[in-house]
Amino acid sequence: MTDKLKAIEEKQKAWQEKFRQLKERGGKFMTVSSDPVKELYSPVDLENFNYDRDLGFPGEYPYTRGVQTNMYRGRFWTMRQFAGFATAKESNERYKFLLARGQTGLSIAFDMPTIMGYDSDHPRAFGEVGRVGVAIDSLQDMETLFSGIPLDKVSTSMTTNAPASILLAMYVATAEKQGVSSEKLNGTIQNDILKEYIAQKSWIFPPEPSMRIITDILKFAKDHVPKWNTISISGYHIREAGSTALQELAFTLADGFAYVEAGTKAGLNVDDFAPRLSFFFNSHMDFFEEIAKYRAARRIWARRMKEKYGAKSEKSLLLRFHTQTAGCSLTAQQPENNIVRTAYEGLAAVLGGTQSLHTNSMDEVLALPTEKSAQIALRTQQIIAHETGVANTIDPLAGSYFVEALTNRMEQGAEEYFAKIEELGGVLAAIDKNFFQKEIADAAYRYQKEIEAKERIIVGVNEFTQEEELGIDLLKIDPEVERAQVQRLKQLRQSRDNIRVQNTLEELRKAAQGTDNLIPKILDSVRAYATEGEIIQVLREVFGEYKEKAVF
Amino acid sequence: MEERKIRVLVAKPGLDGHDRGAKVIARAFRDAGMEVIYTGLHQTPEQIVEAAIQEDVDVVGMSVLSGAHMTIFPRVKELLDENGADNIILMGGGTIPDDDITELTEKGYAKALFTPGTSTDDIVAWIRGAVQ
Numbered sequence: 005m006t007d008k009l010k011a012i013e014e015k016q017k018a019w020q021e022k023f024r025q026l027k028e029r030g031g032k033f034m035t036v037s038s039d040p041v042k043e044l045y046s047p048v049d050l051e052n053f054n055y056d057r058d059l060g061f062p063g064e065y066p067y068t069r070g071v072q073t074n075m076y077r078g079r080f081w082t083m084r085q086f087a088g089f090a091t092a093k094e095s096n097e098r099y100k101f102l103l104a105r106g107q108t109g110l111s112i113a114f115d116m117p118t119i120m121g122y123d124s125d126h127p128r129a130f131g132e133v134g135r136v137g138v139a140i141d142s143l144q145d146m147e148t149l150f151s152g153i154p155l156d157k158v159s160t161s162m163t164t165n166a167p168a169s170i171l172l173a174m175y176v177a178t179a180e181k182q183g184v185s186s187e188k189l190n191g192t193i194q195n196d197i198l199k200e201y202i203a204q205k206s207w208i209f210p211p212e213p214s215m216r217i218i219t220d221i222l223k224f225a226k227d228h229v230p231k232w233n234t235i236s237i238s239g240y241h242i243r244e245a246g247s248t249a250l251q252e253l254a255f256t257l258a259d260g261f262a263y264v265e266a267g268t269k270a271g272l273n274v275d276d277f278a279p280r281l282s283f284f285f286n287s288h289m290d291f292f293e294e295i296a297k298y299r300a301a302r303r304i305w306a307r308r309m310k311e312k313y314g315a316k317s318e319k320s321l322l323l324r325f326h327t328q329t330a331g332c333s334l335t336a337q338q339p340e341n342n343i344v345r346t347a348y349e350g351l352a353a354v355l356g357g358t359q360s361l362h363t364n365s366m367d368e369v370l371a372l373p374t375e376k377s378a379q380i381a382l383r384t385q386q387i388i389a390h391e392t393g394v395a396n397t398i399d400p401l402a403g404s405y406f407v408e409a410l411t412n413r414m415e416q417g418a419e420e421y422f423a424k425i426e427e428l429g430g431v432l433a434a435i436d437k438n439f440f441q442k443e444i445a446d447a448a449y450r451y452q453k454e455i456e457a458k459e460r461i462i463v464g465v466n467e468f469t470q471e472e473e474l475g476i477d478l479l480k481i482d483p484e485v486e487r488a489q490v491q492r493l494k495q496l497r498q499s500r501d502n503i504r505v506q507n508t509l510e511e512l513r514k515a516a517q518g519t520d521n522l523i524p525k526i527l528d529s530v531r532a533y534a535t536e537g538e539i540i541q542v543l544r545e546v547f548g549e550y551k552e553k554a555v556f
Numbered sequence: 557m558e559e560r561k562i563r564v565l566v567a568k569p570g571l572d573g574h575d576r577g578a579k580v581i582a583r584a585f586r587d588a589g590m591e592v593i594y595t596g597l598h599q600t601p602e603q604i605v606e607a608a609i610q611e612d613v614d615v616v617g618m619s620v621l622s623g624a625h626m627t628i629f630p631r632v633k634e635l636l637d638e639n640g641a642d643n644i645i646l647m648g649g650g651t652i653p654d655d656d657i658t659e660l661t662e663k664g665y666a667k668a669l670f671t672p673g674t675s676t677d678d679i680v681a682w683i684r685g686a687v688q
Contacts (some may be wrong), residue, residue: 116571116622120598128600131627132571205573205597246576332576336651336671369672370653371623445579452580456675465673478653481623554596556566556579556586 005051013048020044032459036290037248038450039413045405053408058303062398066306068299068411069399070357071322076395082360083385084161084326088113088138089372090485091492092148095138099153101375107382109360111161112149113137114171119206121167121544123537124489133486136372137163141493142535146174147181155179159190161236161326161360166208168195169221170536173527176229180531192233192282192326195221198259198431202440204241205552208540211432213547217522218263219270222277224523233282235263236326242440243286244332246448249297252286253414254421255440257304261422262431264313278309279319282359287349288330294349295401296410298325298356304415327353328362334369338464339476342366347384354388355401361385371478438555445556493535500533508532509542516546562687563591563613567604569632570622573597577649577672578619584676585617590683601628605635608644614687618648625652629665645686649674 033041063073088095114137117129123141124133133139164171176186197214200207225234239256267277305323309315329349334342343366350363365373365381401407428434454460461467512525566582586592608616649670657669
């Protein structure tokens with residue numbers, strides 16, 4: 005320790021004496037992840053801090069300060085509001101509404117049957133068609149979804165995992181119909197099956213064939229959809245399921261490294277696919293903890309990709325990410341307050357250097373957003389961009405004793421989790437042992453107990469409560485939507501060339517039983533208007549279904 | 557004679573995987589001294605009712621965040637009644653708008669429905685009251 009630092013430490017000790025004689029307000033001083041926070045941070049907390057090694061400059065290794073040289077001085081983040089409901093026609097109208105109001109990218113929410121690989125007329129889809137997203141059964145629906153939206157002009161993110169290959173194929177086929185070649189397409193499929201087993205639980209096949217589909221996508225996209233983000237490695241759902249910020253960070257990056265290992269094991273060069281991997285994080289209420297999480301994420305990814313996985317291309321080192329504000333932080337009570345929560349969360353994401361952002365609507369805890377609440381949510385990030393001034397300078401919180409100490413702590417904590425996961429035999433083995441699921445359930449329960457014990461105050465929930473009538477309108481999905489979608493599907497099954505459908509599905513089955521890349525076969529089936537459910541059924545028959553060991 | 561523990565089936569119907577609430581409430585019931593059976597995800601109404609009868613539970617608690625509550629609650633209630641299990645108390649929680657809660661409880665499809673933010677203590681107390 006230098007003399008200068010020693011002198012500061014002495015002074016700090018004296019200050020601490022004074023501080024301890026004063027009464028503190030009640031409650032625990034901890035982050036939203038129950039991590040204790042000290043009353044003061046100073047140079048003493050950053051004893052071994054090395055600017056060059058730990059931060060560097062924006063767009064330079066280890067990218068702690070951001071992945072681009074000019075960050076928001078070049079352009080703002082992409083404002084990408086997640087939307088989708090009812091049928092392709094209604095959702096298409098909502099996308100046009102959002103684009104007309106200045107949104108710069110699309111993000112598609114699918115309904116549960118589409119997410120789980122069931123057609124709208126499957127018995128398991130009953131009551132769920134178009135409820136939490138848009139129902140997409142075939143290429144026909146996809147064509148309607150993007151009608152009047154030129155696919156060479158927008159970038160589109162699709163929240164799809166187990167059936168990601170099929171929805172990507174539908175997107176490519178829709179572009180073909182618009183005369184746009186697949187090389188020009190910009191967008192993202194979530195395609196992160198590991199976090200499905202860990203947290204979001206929308207799986208279909210067991211892990212092994214699921215990982216094969218993913219590596220098939222990586223190979224296909226490299227040659228045919230080179231600008232596409234092939235996996236959006238997601239912490240969002242891990243957090244929503246109740247994890248801490250550190251768990252979100254560590255488990256997500258561990259998943260990321262597992263994909264890198266799977267890709268290289270499948271014979272790909274790491275630099276051929278790693279540049280197309282992107283990330284998706286949550287932004288919860290604890291402002292500084294979130295910012296530290298994003299900064300640590302960039303640094304960890306860059307270091308490991310370079311040092312452990314031998315990436316040579318600079319693009320492989322860049323952790324680019326989308327952020328969504330925390331749905332789980334919103335309250336059903338006094339829902340207008342959620343506008344305020346979302347604004348702070350959005351601000352944290354921007355100060356953490358996000359590449360794109362979804363700000364939640366105030367009513368999402370109750371229903372899908374109305375047009376009005378969706379507009380306020382978009383306006384929230386426009387206000388952050390244009391009015392707050394936070395985007396004028398890059399990574400403005402760098403050098404803050406607290407933020408840098410927290411960033412270091414995040415990195416160390418993540419490294420400890422990586423070691424533990426390794427010890428358990430890797431991500432798939434840890435899933436099988438329920439390691440992640442248990443960690444998350446423990447954190448979720450602790451959080452709930454803290455609220456009930458009032459160790460944590462949530463405005464309007466356990467303090468400042470009031471009797472109220474809900475003062476906002478909610479979006480209702482007409483049950484007629486389901487009937488009409490089922491009807492359209494029936495007509496499609498009658499009007500298409502069913503022999504061609506059968507033949508393409510048979511080709512797909514053969515590929516699944518062998519080792520050929522599945523994606524070209526899926527694309528052929530999609531072009532023949534085979535439905536998502538039919539394609540999944542073929543794969544389900546070959547690959548089987550995943551069953552979870554349910555624990556609580 | 558030792559008092560029989562309250563038996564609860566925590567069920568997760570529908571296609572969605574939002575099991576945070578179901579798991580938290582299952583633990584809270586267990587901590588409150590109840591016998592808890594958790595079905596796991598993606599259960600059909602038929603599977604839920606079969607489990608409820610087989611496990612001889614007093615209460616079925618369903619967690620629904622998929623927006624499908626208006627079809628799932630009536631269906632499970634109907635199946636319970638058809639199978640002579642109308643003594644089992646059906647309740648639940650999730651992202652359910654007020655109007656739908658009123659309709660489901662008034663028509664008897666659910667005894668009580670709780671929305672996000674409800675304290676687990678309140679739900680435990682409600683169950684104790686309802687089972688007696």
